[in-house]
Amino acid sequence: MIKRSIFSNRFLPYFLILPQILVTATFFYWPALQGLMQSMMLSDPFGLHNRFVWFDNFIELFQDPLYLKSIVITLVFSASTAFVSISGGLFLATLANRALRAKALIRTCLIWPYAVAPAISGVLWLFLLHPSYGVVSLAIKRWFGVDWNPVLNGTDALLMVIMASAWKQISYNFVFFMAGLQAIPHSLIEAAAMDGASPFRRFWAIVVPMLSPTLFFVTVMNIIFSFFETFGVIHTVTQGGPGGSTNILVYKVYQDGFIGLNLGSSSAQSIVLMSLIIFITVMQFKYVERRVQYTG
């Protein structure tokens, strides 16, 4: 039977959720509506000249091949970042879960990178991978003859920002996977082992399904992270370059709006970005969540 609490006063529940609604309306709906308005206007930053142009800003965006390229870059970047950080986090969590000694120490060390701000993480990776003074890039040039140059080469730059963003997100995922793994009853795994299931089989048939709620949550969070919070990495490391090859949508919004003061186009871009992320999240909930097995 489902438990239900019923309020005696009809208005009390509305009153109780009022603060939440006010906060959401002020800090989300109102700015979003403003953004929507602005996206259909051509206006100077001072707000003294405004022209309503319907969907001109959007039409211009989608006629711009570079904007379409930026969408593709964002999708590639987000998918790769999420993939690397989720698989990395899961891998490390599985290993750490089986560590015999110094478990607590290992765990703490693996969680640490999450405390690093994305911008700092970007700078650290730049120090390793910069073509002129990066230790790693100088080393691979010397030993393997690989001409690694993220300042000039778009693919190298994209790889570098993916690594920098994924690296610190691995720790975040690690925490959740670790908790998820510890919640899996040992008896199940032991029983499977006694039935002769190999470690790999045990992982796929027991651990992964039991972890699926965590996996789902982490995927949603990682996609959102890689869409928005990776801004710091891009800003400090590549500024969208070279040649726009790391210009992800959220960075373009900033560049065109905050730096370029082109508010109409920038608002239109943020509306597109918002729609895209809503679409992706809804799709995840609709199709992926079906496979998630919640227990209890």
Added chain:
Amino acid sequence: MKSRNLVLVIALALMVVFTAGEVMAKRIEIHWWHAMRSARGEVCNTMIKAFNDSQDKYTVIGTNKGNYDETVNAGVAAIRAGKQPHILQSFEVGTQLMMLSGAVYPVYELMADAGYKVNWKDYLQPVLSYYMDANGNLVSMPFNSSTPVMYYNVDLFKKAGLAPLDKSKAVTWDELGEMLDKIVKSGVPGGMVTAWQSWTQIENYSAIHNIPFASKANGYKGLDCELMINNDKVVNHITRLKAWMKDKRFFYGGQKYQGPKSEFIAQNAAVYIDSISGIAKLKKAVKDFNWDVAPLPVEAWMKAPQNSIIGGASNWVLKGHSKDEYAGVAAFLDFLATNDMQIYWHKETGYFPITLTAYKALKDQGYYKESPYQEVGIKQMTRRDPTEISRGLRLGYFIQIRNVINEELELVWNDTKSPQDALDSAVKRSNDLLRSFEKTYK
């Protein structure tokens, strides 16, 4: 109950203190928002203090609002909220935006209204011309102005058997090419790097060679201007740099100055093109080699090279304040333009003095004998009176246009596009931006 009384008492006490403060302060406050930080910020504070001490009617309050972008954004937000400062510093690429904003009190009017007879002829013309309207009236007061020059590593030049360069006569690009060839052959990893590629290699290259950057006199004469940088001369220049990349005479160090500068300091490059205001930074950072400054190279066919154009920022007076306050603003701007202040500013920051009198005074003091670097920029910028083409650039969404140019140049450097294709595409993309800017103000 007791705590409530205490709160009341404190509130009353605070009120008394503040009202008393207001009664005592008869001086009119002038707010100046600027983008000068650290060492330059200190120099600004010193100048503000000198002004405040020099008279007892006005108090200027300077506030640093971050870097250029952040300062402009702070200004935008303040104007929207009706709480704008009296003076806002804005960088040169934002000139068109500020002029059209409708929120600005033009400086020439302000000075005339406040009864100052400024001899504008005494100002460095290439600096003024950047901030003048189409009728030649000054709209904003130049504050920090610089221009690009060529830094070179004297030791590496010597090692390659090259003599130091002349400080007033520019070398030609062909000569520079031969020099860089010798330098690379002498074992230096790379020849030349450049900071701010759009500003130094396209904007200034065009001005020096009197090639229009955009139609309508670089946008001074109308919002319906179009970019023209896909002309043969600029394409040839970019093609040459691209060719130099093959034999390492040129390499790409990044869009801004940090990357290229570190290559120069690490002696990975012997020649480094950047703003004259980089002198202070190089003086601080370079310990293990000698370097010097020379004018930017010119083409052999350009017998009479034009002035280079400026970078930097100017002070904009904003509308919406009282007449008394504007009198104070005028007094402050007048004070900043005095010889003492200009000399101090130039010596401390490396930015140009804005008047010829101050320049002359510096010369008479023998300042340029002890720091000959500093004069290279001024000489290069004042070597000829600016033409309609070399006086400056007046484009809407100029910041985004610079981004476009940067992007397209990077596509040339990494072999994705040919110089002609890249510049064609830069022109097309910029023109789209210019049209959308034009529509905003129609």
